[in-house]
Amino acid sequence: MAGIARKKRIRALKDKIANFEYDYCIIDCPPRLSPLFEIAVTASDRFIVPMKAEAMDILGLNELFEEIHLLTLDGAETSPLGILYTMTSKSNLAGVVKSLVEGHYPDIPFDTHIRRSVAFAESQLMHLTMTGYNRNHTGAIDYRKLVKEIQGRMA
Numbered sequence: 001m002a003g004i005a006r007k008k009r010i011r012a013l014k015d016k017i018a019n020f021e022y023d024y025c026i027i028d029c030p031p032r033l034s035p036l037f038e039i040a041v042t043a044s045d046r047f048i049v050p051m052k053a054e055a056m057d058i059l060g061l062n063e064l065f066e067e068i069h070l071l072t073l074d075g076a077e078t079s080p081l082g083i084l085y086t087m088t089s090k091s092n093l094a095g096v097v098k099s100l101v102e103g104h105y106p107d108i109p110f111d112t113h114i115r116r117s118v119a120f121a122e123s124q125l126m127h128l129t130m131t132g133y134n135r136n137h138t139g140a141i142d143y144r145k146l147v148k149e150i151q152g153r154m155a
Contacts (some may be wrong), residue, residue: 007075010042017043024154031060033067041071046081046154051101053085053094058101065105080108081153084146088113112146114139 017025027040041047049064051057061083072078083105088094102109115138123133131140 006039007042010039014043033063037067038071041068041078042076044078046079048081048084048150050084050086052087053089053097053101055093055097058097061101062104080105081150083109085109085113087116089116110146110149112142112149114142114146 027044029037029040047068049061051061065080068076068078068080083101085094085098098109117137117139119134119137119139120130123130123139126133130137130143134140
Protein backbone atom coordinates (compact mmCIF):
# COMPACT_ATOMS: atom_id res chain seq x y z
CA MET A 1 0.00 0.00 0.00
CA ALA A 2 2.84 2.40 0.81
CA GLY A 3 4.25 1.90 -2.70
CA ILE A 4 0.95 2.88 -4.32
CA ALA A 5 0.67 6.00 -2.15
CA ARG A 6 4.26 6.99 -3.00
CA LYS A 7 3.57 6.57 -6.73
CA LYS A 8 0.49 8.78 -6.44
CA ARG A 9 2.54 11.46 -4.65
CA ILE A 10 5.25 11.25 -7.31
CA ARG A 11 2.73 11.61 -10.13
CA ALA A 12 1.10 14.56 -8.32
CA LEU A 13 4.53 16.18 -7.95
CA LYS A 14 5.26 15.60 -11.65
CA ASP A 15 1.93 17.19 -12.59
CA LYS A 16 2.70 20.18 -10.35
CA ILE A 17 6.19 20.59 -11.88
CA ALA A 18 4.66 20.48 -15.37
CA ASN A 19 2.76 23.68 -14.54
CA PHE A 20 5.99 25.62 -13.87
CA GLU A 21 7.50 27.59 -16.70
CA TYR A 22 10.87 25.82 -16.82
CA ASP A 23 12.53 24.51 -19.93
CA TYR A 24 14.55 22.02 -17.87
CA CYS A 25 14.56 20.75 -14.31
CA ILE A 26 17.70 18.87 -13.30
CA ILE A 27 17.60 16.29 -10.50
CA ASP A 28 21.09 15.11 -9.53
CA CYS A 29 21.19 11.72 -7.79
CA PRO A 30 23.98 9.71 -6.17
CA PRO A 31 25.35 6.93 -8.41
CA ARG A 32 23.40 4.10 -6.81
CA LEU A 33 19.96 2.57 -6.99
CA SER A 34 17.92 4.01 -4.12
CA PRO A 35 14.46 5.38 -3.33
CA LEU A 36 15.73 8.84 -4.33
CA PHE A 37 16.81 7.44 -7.70
CA GLU A 38 13.40 5.78 -8.17
CA ILE A 39 11.59 9.02 -7.37
CA ALA A 40 13.81 11.05 -9.72
CA VAL A 41 13.36 8.64 -12.62
CA THR A 42 9.62 8.37 -12.08
CA ALA A 43 9.31 12.16 -11.96
CA SER A 44 11.42 12.66 -15.11
CA ASP A 45 10.49 12.69 -18.77
CA ARG A 46 14.12 12.18 -19.84
CA PHE A 47 17.35 11.36 -18.02
CA ILE A 48 21.10 11.57 -18.56
CA VAL A 49 23.45 8.87 -17.30
CA PRO A 50 26.97 10.13 -16.58
CA MET A 51 29.61 7.39 -16.60
CA LYS A 52 33.35 6.97 -16.67
CA ALA A 53 34.58 4.88 -19.58
CA GLU A 54 35.85 2.16 -17.23
CA ALA A 55 35.14 -1.56 -16.95
CA MET A 56 33.08 -1.56 -13.73
CA ASP A 57 30.90 1.26 -14.99
CA ILE A 58 29.50 -1.01 -17.73
CA LEU A 59 28.10 -3.36 -15.09
CA GLY A 60 26.54 -0.43 -13.24
CA LEU A 61 25.10 0.92 -16.48
CA ASN A 62 23.41 -2.39 -17.28
CA GLU A 63 21.93 -2.58 -13.75
CA LEU A 64 20.71 0.99 -14.04
CA PHE A 65 18.91 0.38 -17.33
CA GLU A 66 17.38 -2.84 -15.97
CA GLU A 67 16.02 -0.92 -12.97
CA ILE A 68 14.67 1.85 -15.20
CA HIS A 69 13.00 -0.78 -17.41
CA LEU A 70 11.26 -2.18 -14.32
CA LEU A 71 10.11 1.31 -13.36
CA THR A 72 8.66 1.86 -16.82
CA LEU A 73 6.78 -1.43 -16.56
CA ASP A 74 5.41 -0.06 -13.30
CA GLY A 75 4.14 3.12 -14.95
CA ALA A 76 7.11 5.51 -15.14
CA GLU A 77 7.08 7.45 -18.39
CA THR A 78 10.76 8.23 -18.97
CA SER A 79 13.43 7.61 -21.56
CA PRO A 80 17.17 8.22 -21.83
CA LEU A 81 18.29 11.54 -23.23
CA GLY A 82 21.86 10.29 -23.32
CA ILE A 83 24.84 8.61 -21.76
CA LEU A 84 27.56 11.13 -20.92
CA TYR A 85 31.15 9.93 -20.73
CA THR A 86 32.97 11.82 -17.98
CA MET A 87 36.61 11.95 -16.94
CA THR A 88 37.54 10.57 -20.35
CA SER A 89 41.03 9.77 -21.53
CA LYS A 90 42.57 8.32 -24.66
CA SER A 91 43.39 4.95 -23.07
CA ASN A 92 42.75 1.67 -24.88
CA LEU A 93 40.36 0.61 -22.09
CA ALA A 94 38.26 3.76 -22.54
CA GLY A 95 37.98 3.00 -26.26
CA VAL A 96 36.90 -0.58 -25.60
CA VAL A 97 34.31 0.51 -23.00
CA LYS A 98 32.87 3.15 -25.34
CA SER A 99 32.62 0.58 -28.15
CA LEU A 100 30.80 -1.88 -25.88
CA VAL A 101 28.39 0.76 -24.61
CA GLU A 102 27.69 2.12 -28.07
CA GLY A 103 27.16 -1.42 -29.38
CA HIS A 104 24.68 -2.24 -26.62
CA TYR A 105 22.98 1.19 -26.44
CA PRO A 106 23.21 2.65 -29.97
CA ASP A 107 22.26 6.29 -30.47
CA ILE A 108 22.14 6.96 -26.72
CA PRO A 109 25.71 8.11 -25.89
CA PHE A 110 26.37 11.81 -26.40
CA ASP A 111 29.03 12.76 -28.93
CA THR A 112 30.37 15.20 -26.34
CA HIS A 113 32.73 13.74 -23.74
CA ILE A 114 33.89 15.54 -20.59
CA ARG A 115 37.67 15.17 -20.53
CA ARG A 116 39.60 14.36 -17.36
CA SER A 117 41.32 17.39 -15.81
CA VAL A 118 42.67 18.49 -12.45
CA ALA A 119 41.05 21.87 -13.13
CA PHE A 120 37.68 20.45 -12.02
CA ALA A 121 39.08 19.84 -8.52
CA GLU A 122 40.80 23.24 -8.54
CA SER A 123 37.55 25.01 -9.43
CA GLN A 124 35.77 23.21 -6.58
CA LEU A 125 38.44 24.33 -4.12
CA MET A 126 37.88 27.90 -5.29
CA HIS A 127 34.07 27.45 -4.99
CA LEU A 128 33.68 28.33 -8.66
CA THR A 129 31.98 26.70 -11.60
CA MET A 130 34.34 25.45 -14.28
CA THR A 131 33.29 28.34 -16.51
CA GLY A 132 33.86 30.81 -13.68
CA TYR A 133 37.25 29.29 -12.92
CA ASN A 134 38.56 29.24 -16.50
CA ARG A 135 36.09 29.94 -19.29
CA ASN A 136 38.53 28.73 -21.95
CA HIS A 137 39.52 25.48 -20.23
CA THR A 138 38.71 22.23 -22.06
CA GLY A 139 36.27 21.29 -19.29
CA ALA A 140 34.28 24.51 -19.72
CA ILE A 141 34.34 24.05 -23.49
CA ASP A 142 33.16 20.43 -23.14
CA TYR A 143 30.20 21.47 -20.98
CA ARG A 144 29.18 24.23 -23.40
CA LYS A 145 29.24 21.65 -26.23
CA LEU A 146 27.13 19.32 -24.07
CA VAL A 147 24.49 22.03 -23.51
CA LYS A 148 24.20 22.54 -27.27
CA GLU A 149 23.91 18.78 -27.83
CA ILE A 150 21.22 18.49 -25.14
CA GLN A 151 19.29 21.36 -26.70
CA GLY A 152 19.50 19.63 -30.08
CA ARG A 153 18.15 16.37 -28.66
CA MET A 154 15.34 18.14 -26.82
CA ALA A 155 14.22 20.08 -29.90
